[in-house]
Each structure stands twice: as C-alpha cells, then as structure tokens.
Amino acid sequence: MSENKFTCLHDKHVAQGALMSPFGGFDMPIQYAGIVEEHNAVRNAVGVFDVSHMGEVHITGPEAQKFVNYIFTNDITKMEVGGIQYGMMLYPDGGTVDDLLVYTMGENDYFLVINAANIDKDVAWINEQATNFDVIVDNQSENYGQIAVQGPEAEKTMMDVLKLDCTDLTFYTFKVVDYNGDKIIVSRTGYTGEDGFEVYASHDTIRDMWDMLMTAGVQPCGLGCRDTLRFEVGLPLYGDELTAEITPIMAGFGFFVKLDKEDFIGKDACAKQKAEGAPKKLVGLELHDKAIPRHGYEVCNENDEPVGYVTTGYRGISVDKSIAVALVDAAYGKLGTPLKVHIRKKYFDATVVKKKFHDKSYKK
Amino acid sequence: MSKIIEGLYYSESHEFVKVEGDFGYVGITDYAQHELGNVVYVDMPEVDDEVEAGEEFGAVESVKAASDLVSPVSGTVVEVNEALEDEPGLINNDAFENWIIKVELSDKSELDNLMDAEAYKAFINE
Numbered sequence: 001m002s003e004n005k006f007t008c009l010h011d012k013h014v015a016q017g018a019l020m021s022p023f024g025g026f027d028m029p030i031q032y033a034g035i036v037e038e039h040n041a042v043r044n045a046v047g048v049f050d051v052s053h054m055g056e057v058h059i060t061g062p063e064a065q066k067f068v069n070y071i072f073t074n075d076i077t078k079m080e081v082g083g084i085q086y087g088m089m090l091y092p093d094g095g096t097v098d099d100l101l102v103y104t105m106g107e108n109d110y111f112l113v114i115n116a117a118n119i120d121k122d123v124a125w126i127n128e129q130a131t132n133f134d135v136i137v138d139n140q141s142e143n144y145g146q147i148a149v150q151g152p153e154a155e156k157t158m159m160d161v162l163k164l165d166c167t168d169l170t171f172y173t174f175k176v177v178d179y180n181g182d183k184i185i186v187s188r189t190g191y192t193g194e195d196g197f198e199v200y201a202s203h204d205t206i207r208d209m210w211d212m213l214m215t216a217g218v219q220p221c222g223l224g225c226r227d228t229l230r231f232e233v234g235l236p237l238y239g240d241e242l243t244a245e246i247t248p249i250m251a252g253f254g255f256f257v258k259l260d261k262e263d264f265i266g267k268d269a270c271a272k273q274k275a276e277g278a279p280k281k282l283v284g285l286e287l288h289d290k291a292i293p294r295h296g297y298e299v300c301n302e303n304d305e306p307v308g309y310v311t312t313g314y315r316g317i318s319v320d321k322s323i324a325v326a327l328v329d330a331a332y333g334k335l336g337t338p339l340k341v342h343i344r345k346k347y348f349d350a351t352v353v354k355k356k357f358h359d360k361s362y363k364k
Numbered sequence: 365m366s367k368i369i370e371g372l373y374y375s376e377s378h379e380f381v382k383v384e385g386d387f388g389y390v391g392i393t394d395y396a397q398h399e400l401g402n403v404v405y406v407d408m409p410e411v412d413d414e415v416e417a418g419e420e421f422g423a424v425e426s427v428k429a430a431s432d433l434v435s436p437v438s439g440t441v442v443e444v445n446e447a448l449e450d451e452p453g454l455i456n457n458d459a460f461e462n463w464i465i466k467v468e469l470s471d472k473s474e475l476d477n478l479m480d481a482e483a484y485k486a487f488i489n490e
Contacts, residue, residue, distance in 0.1 A: 031401060034402050035402060035426075035427040035428060036427060224401075224427065290405050290449070291407060292404070292405050292425050292430065294430055315404040315425070315427065317427070322405075343407075344407065
C-alpha cells in the first residue's frame, strides 16, 4: 500500500488537532470541532475547507475546445471566458470516469478540476483520448492548493478577511486575480449547497489565506461535514452516486449530458438509456424509523427481495430524518414506492422520495 | 484525557459494566464516545433479549459510521435506556452515566475476563 499524500495545509491540520483519515490517496482532516457543529457553521454562517487534494488539469492547444467537448458531457461551446460547467467524463458504455468542473480560461484554454482519488486514472484516460487531437495535457495537481469558503457569510468573509471582492462573480463563474504577485483563480462554486467560493493558488498563498481565515475565527471544516452537506442537497460523490457502473442518466444528472451536441464519448449509450429507460435509477429514501442506512446496505422490496443498495446514507443534520440515496432497479424508482433497507439484522420500512432533502441556497 | 471510573469493568471493544448485585449496566466508555464523535443513534436490543459475552447486541452510530456494540457479559436484558432513543447525544455528555442496557448476569465469573480501571487506562494509552 502506498503512503497517503499530504496537502500543503497538512501540518496545520495536525497542529490544530483535526481528526485525520485517508481519503482519495491523501491524509485529510475529517473533522475539527465535530461534524454537526461544522455542518451547521456552513449552513448558517461560514466555514472553510482544505480541498487541495482535488486535481487540476490544464488543457491547451489548437484543438483544446474540440477535444474537451469530446471527452466531456456538457457543451463547452456554450461557455464564455470566465464561465464554468459541471459535467462528466464517460466510458463508451456510459459509465462514469469522473465528474468534474471545466473552467474556460481563454480560447482553447481549459482548466479541469477532478476528484483526488481519480487523478491518475483521469490523466491516463485524458492522455489516451488525446492522441488524435492537437492538444497539450498538463497535470497541474501538485502545483495548486485549494480552499473552499462556504456558507451564507462567504462573500463577506472573502472581502473582509482575504480582501477579495467577489461581488462581481455570479454562480459558476470565476476570475483570475493577481494576489501578492501570485495569479490565483477565484470561483463562485462549492460542494455544500450553500453560497461560497473556491480559491486555487500556489501552496504558499493557500497557507497564508488559511492562517488569515483562522486568525479571523472562521470555522475550519473537515471532509466529514463536506459529505453530509453535499449529500443533503443531492450532490453526487464519485465512488458513491457515480461510478464506472453508474451512468449520469441512471443517477438523474441527464441535464449535464448534452445529447444535442456533436459526438462525445458515451453519447450513444446515454442516448439509448434516455430513450429506452435506464435499467437502474438513483433515488432518495426516507426511513420511517431512526435507524441509519449506510453505504452498501441492501435495499429490498416489500417481499424482502434485494432490488438495490444504499450509495450514501445518514441521520440528516439539517433534515431531522434518516435518509439515503440508493441505486435501485428502475421498476422501484417511482416517488412514493415502499421499500426496505436491511440494517444489521432487521429490515426497516422506507419510502422513495426526491433525493434533494434540503434546498440549496445559491446566489445566482 | 478520557475519563475512567474506578470499580467498573472494561472490555477491549470499549464497553463498560457497572455491577450492582446480580445486575450489570452496560454502556460505552468515555474514550469510545470521544472517538466516535456526535452520537446520532443507538440501536438497542429489547427487554428479555438474551445477550452473550463477546457477541454483538446493537450499535452506536455517529454521523460518520456505525460501531457494533459487543456485550462484555452474558445474561438477560431487563431494561434498556429509553432516554437514548430520543437523545442519543446523552452518551457524548456523559458516557458512564448514560448506560445502554441493564443485564441480569448469568455468569458473574465472566467479569474476571474484563479489565479494571487501571488496566483499561493502560490499554487505551498503548
């Protein structure tokens, strides 16, 4: 087993007493004050996350636009400089390689933000697809640190603490800012369902910013509450809701798969699933009891026959219920369908509900 | 520093037993609640259920994960701590005060297999 990597803020997490655990090949902070306290700080005020483990890949060259549009499900030709799109890279069978953000830096100049656990796999995949395109693929993951400032007070915090005026940024846009001689990327994005910003910068700048945020008393947050926050608002985590076996159509993210654009990898498979119906569907489940459904637990029909499994489940924090997202046979995907979750020795009644358990509060 | 109480019996899976006559109150230690973080659910057996030393009898769940409860003793459950159904976080407030089940002990010699406070203190500091 290989050693876990450290982010540029690792020593600070350890010094601040965070509970550390491996995630995506990195030794990451899971919690500082506690998942519930951090979760509530982000929903009600502001919190900051170290997300330096995320990967960054820069794609340039005469055919960069054509190439990125070929490996990505969303339609980047619709984007202007300063724009960001969410979408997926797919295998030809529609299974998901990764979900990612594409930042349009300039003409034929794109910045891809990918999941930490998938960096090696994604870079290999991108390079493999790039052989017939005139592009340069540059994995910059080790050069960037990244923090996410999230919550209703995020805009004020960016201004007051980091002296970054972000009032001009709308949801899913970014700007490149000269910050003490460092060219940094600031975007109005996040993974919590709240308003917020993400900053990509050199390790030194990220470390300085972290110190400023700590001095100002901003709550440091771990990956524990990042997961509860994103889960409650229906955002997927690669490895749970999107995998090589789960297409975006099954997962209910067809909106990000532009079947009307020119050819892209996985298009035919997605078009077929959309036309004929996917064999499986990602659904929300609400349990009638307090027992907690966890990743991997079996989901059964009323006759206790297995029809799927839980991809993510929690006792909600902003939602006071035991809730889950589950991948089930499509026949059981309708809202209101009674299902059961097998938890330890018992079967608990559940009902299919929308998989967005808590409303997002984005500033559009 | 985790709290440890003299006079209780402790297991390697971080349950405690407080013995009163023929009965034992079983819960998780302060060290265990600290390691778990916010307890959000306690899966408890029912009164009259049999528990067996070394066997799972329920679970304590934090936000992040479920941890099995392993009974340090054998016997019959005579009471469950119903307060934990509505307020599982009581375990975080005081793990020793908020026991999970009360067991009528069927074999008190099993207590000899458990650690005393001093041994448990050494165990968690290993």
